Amino acid sequence: MYGCQQVLLKPNKELSAILEFLCRQAHSLTNMGIYYARQLYLKTKRYVGKYDLEKLYKNNIHYKVFHSQAAQQILRSVYESFFSYKKLVKAYKEGKLEDRPRLPKYRKKGGLALVSYPGQALKLKDGSIRVPLGKQVKCWFELDSFQLPMPSNINLADVKELRILPRNKCFYAEFVYKKEIQTLEVDKQNVLGIDPGLNNWLTCVSNIGTSFIIDGKHIKSMNRWYNKQVSTLKEGKPQGFWSNKLAAITEKRNRQIKDGINKAALIVMNHCLENRIGTIVFGWNKRNKKEIELGKKNNSEFVPIPTARLKDRIEQLCLEYGIQFVETEESYTSKASFLDGDTLPIYGEKPKCENWKPSGKRTKRGLYRTANNWYINADAQSAGNIIRKVSITLGIDLSGVCRATLTSPHRIKLWSANKETTRSNVALARCEATSLESPSEAVLDSGGAVNSDN
Secondary structure, eight states: OEEEEEEEOOOOHHHHHHHHHHHHHHHHHHHHHHHHHHHHHHHHOOOOOTTHHHHHHTTSHHHHTSOHHHHHHHHHHHHHHHHHHHHHHHHHHTTOOSSOOOOOOOOOTTOOOOEEEEGGGOEEETTEEEEEOOHHHHHHHSOOEEEEEOOTTSOGGGEEEEEEEEETTEEEEEEEEEOOOOOOOOEEEEEEEEEEOSSEEEEEEETTSOEEEEEOHHHHHHHHHHHHHHHHHHTTOOTTOOOHHHHHHHHHHHHHHHHHHHHHHHHHHHHHHHTTEEEEEEEOOTTTTTTOOSOHHHHHHHTTOOHHHHHHHHHHHHHHHTOEEEEEOOTTTTTSOTTTTOOOOOTTSOOSSTTOOOSSEEOSTTEEEOTTOOEEEHHHHHHHHHHHHTHHHHTOOOTTOOHHHHHOOEEEESSOOOOOHHHHHHHHHHHHHSOOSSOEEEEOOGGGGOOOBO
16 A cells, blocks of 8 residues: 655755756646647547657657656656546446546646656665756756655655655645555444535544534635635736735645645544444535535535545545445435434435435424434434445444434534633533533644644
């Protein structure tokens, strides 16, 4: 298994000029490869071969700027994009895709492209990584290499690839390294159901009597702030306008979102490992953001929330720790009553009972009223229904999902101002002592869920 770690570079003027030069040359070389591959397909209906571009451009000036292995990686990425296009066309003809794929397009003029080096081209020198350059650069600038800082938590022998990633006026060093899978004791019959949302980013309910909510209001607030800033800066400007200020706030927002994804995923993993939960069932409707109609305000808040990236991150961690990850559609999970045992139809299919109606009803303030007039958390009962969607297939025992579990899940905030520990402990103890009908709150220290992996 492979892990990936990004390190923000803070280069001096000399190193910054080298990195920008390399990324511009990679941009030009990529466009040259795309041009040849497109023309070959459009005129002959043939796809470019794996080594065709390397043979064609090995004497090109843009190719000679790079170390040979780095130049090969750049052109190989062009081949891989057209190979993926070939597979997508085949899937479209077989009816597996709704939209016809398009040929890979050229990169925009004046851009910067990613540069990657295989691990065997790198050497450790004086605690830094020596990255080689091409013969043409040595001839022009009398430089044969440059150095980048080496992370202390990675062994260079384990590094399989180093990527120099330009993004929003910044440069990142991305390390792809070999990582061992940690086999831990978990029980596959212990299941955690996850219902994604907006204010409640993730609502998690298990069949062993635990439940919690990861708050999403801060993520929503960050997106609202970002959208307002972008709208103000672009007001009265031509289409495609970009500036250093826009790049700065975009980069800040992206880093915050990435930090939130890692924190939320780690909270879920820690809960599973502490309670020996061996299966995660994630409710997910594909293309759920396409043509969504929640109103102008709700659309602007819901669509930018990167729940798909969070789902993928949780799935990656499941592979790392040996936890089974199951994705299921979540139609009718919010309408059907879990405690009343309502049937769960699949969206687009006719229910077995023609006059199907839910036994309960969703009420105000995030509560769900069952047929017995019990009030439970609406998103928590949706997470319970998500487990019920696959309970027969996986042979899951649902006896642990009770009314108490669905009534008062703990709310966990990813970021919060520093508060007195005693106050949070008292509030938590009070919530556990009384049966509340609304989610309780717990505060997570921002330093407790930091993860360096992507």
